[in-house]
Amino acid sequence: MRAVICKEWGPPESLVVEDIPVPEPKKGQVRVAIHASSVNFPDVLIIQNKYQFKPELPFSPGSDLAGVVTAVGEGVTRFKVGDKVMGMTSWGAFAEEAIAEESRLDPLPEGVDFAIAAGFPMVYGTSYHALVDRGEVKAGQTVLVLGAAGGVGLAAVEIAKALGARVIAAASSAEKLAICKEHGADEVINYVEEDLREALKRVCPQGPDVIYDPVGGDLAEPAFRSIGWRGKFLVVGFAGGSIPKIPLNLPLLKNASIVGVFYGAYVKNEYQAYLKDMEVLFSWLREGKLKPRVSDRFTLDEAPSAIRRLADRKAAGKLIVEPQQG
Numbered sequence: 001m002r003a004v005i006c007k008e009w010g011p012p013e014s015l016v017v018e019d020i021p022v023p024e025p026k027k028g029q030v031r032v033a034i035h036a037s038s039v040n041f042p043d044v045l046i047i048q049n050k051y052q053f054k055p056e057l058p059f060s061p062g063s064d065l066a067g068v069v070t071a072v073g074e075g076v077t078r079f080k081v082g083d084k085v086m087g088m089t090s091w092g093a094f095a096e097e098a099i100a101e102e103s104r105l106d107p108l109p110e111g112v113d114f115a116i117a118a119g120f121p122m123v124y125g126t127s128y129h130a131l132v133d134r135g136e137v138k139a140g141q142t143v144l145v146l147g148a149a150g151g152v153g154l155a156a157v158e159i160a161k162a163l164g165a166r167v168i169a170a171a172s173s174a175e176k177l178a179i180c181k182e183h184g185a186d187e188v189i190n191y192v193e194e195d196l197r198e199a200l201k202r203v204c205p206q207g208p209d210v211i212y213d214p215v216g217g218d219l220a221e222p223a224f225r226s227i228g229w230r231g232k233f234l235v236v237g238f239a240g241g242s243i244p245k246i247p248l249n250l251p252l253l254k255n256a257s258i259v260g261v262f263y264g265a266y267v268k269n270e271y272q273a274y275l276k277d278m279e280v281l282f283s284w285l286r287e288g289k290l291k292p293r294v295s296d297r298f299t300l301d302e303a304p305s306a307i308r309r310l311a312d313r314k315a316a317g318k319l320i321v322e323p324q325q326g
């Protein structure tokens with residue numbers, strides 16, 4: 001089978017597409033013919049050996065997947081050959097076939113196509129866990145989402161809206177902000193053209209109740225300085241490149257909380273809670289409350305340029321790789 005291979009740590013351009021043996025599922029594992037997978041920011045990091053999970057070389061990147069079961073390992077009870085599934089693996093999804101743990105797969109919901117399904121697990125799972133469990137967002141609260149047109153960002157906009165919050169989406173271009181509006185944002189801020197703190201004074205003088213931050217870098221501190229009384233600042237990621245250092249007088253002054261979000265570890269440590277989250281997310285997906293956005297589609301050979309596109313801030317929503325397409 002063909003697969004994107006990372007043979008040496010480096011940028012997307014150092015990836016190659018090669019034939020490798022079809023992997024065999026071990027106990028509790030399922031092999032899936034990948035009809036669609038999606039690019040997430042961790043794919044940019046993992047190929048440079050900058051992610052918290054560090055696979056041995058050579059390996060295939062890619063974690064979100066949707067496809068058809070082609071083999072099951074010993075002890076697998078929930079799936080059989082021919083079932084349509086979606087879910088996550090740690091890496092390996094940018095390939096014609098991949099192995100996933102049975103526990104990390106769900107049946108493909110009725111009426112959901114492979115591309116939508118592949119763009120769903122990581123970003124909606126992360127943003128739901130962040131906003132509902134860690135941020136305790138309530139109807140009527142105001143939620144500020146930074147990097148709001150990105151993968152986790154746009155999912156956060158939709159989930160915050162579904163929870164009944166007023167959503168302020170902040171991003172770097174008018175095109176991205178128009179997309180955020182289409183996905184439910186009530187207010188938008190272009191943080192390249194306008195100072196974030198000034199813009200927040202205009203649209204939310206009392207300060208947001210919850211801030212969802214997947215960007216970090218130079219945005220985190222000004223955003224946190226604008227947070228409302230008893231606000232919660234959700235630390236989701238550092239797509240901006242640097243990890244901010246926040247002075248500890250700032251949370252004191254607002255009775256505010258800085259709250260960490262680590263979705264992968266949450267799924268591992270609190271698996272039953274994760275299953276309940278997925279039930280809610282799938283019901284919202286079926287009801288049309290969530291409308292995952294496919295930004296662009298790529299063949300397997302084009303997967304490295306899809307990762308490059310994400311790294312260059314050119315995606316709005318999800319970039320989908322379709323290994324079964326020629």
Ligand SMILES: NC(=O)c1ccc[n+]([C@@H]2O[C@H](COP(=O)([O-])OP(=O)(O)OC[C@H]3O[C@@H](n4cnc5c(N)ncnc54)[C@H](OP(=O)(O)O)[C@@H]3O)[C@@H](O)[C@H]2O)c1
Nearest residue numbers: 041147150151152171172214236237238239240261262263
């Ligand atoms: N905590 C967790 O469990 C968890 C789970 C999944 C992902 N994450 C993290 O969340 C972050 C976002 O992931 P994602 O898959 O949503 O990525 P994404 O689709 O690329 O979105 C990231 C957004 O960050 C903004 N950004 C600002 N500076 C950037 C830069 N120098 N390079 C790239 N983007 C920049 C971009 O928006 P603008 O151009 O509008 O600024 C972009 O849309 C990553 O750091 C990822 O590791 C964390």
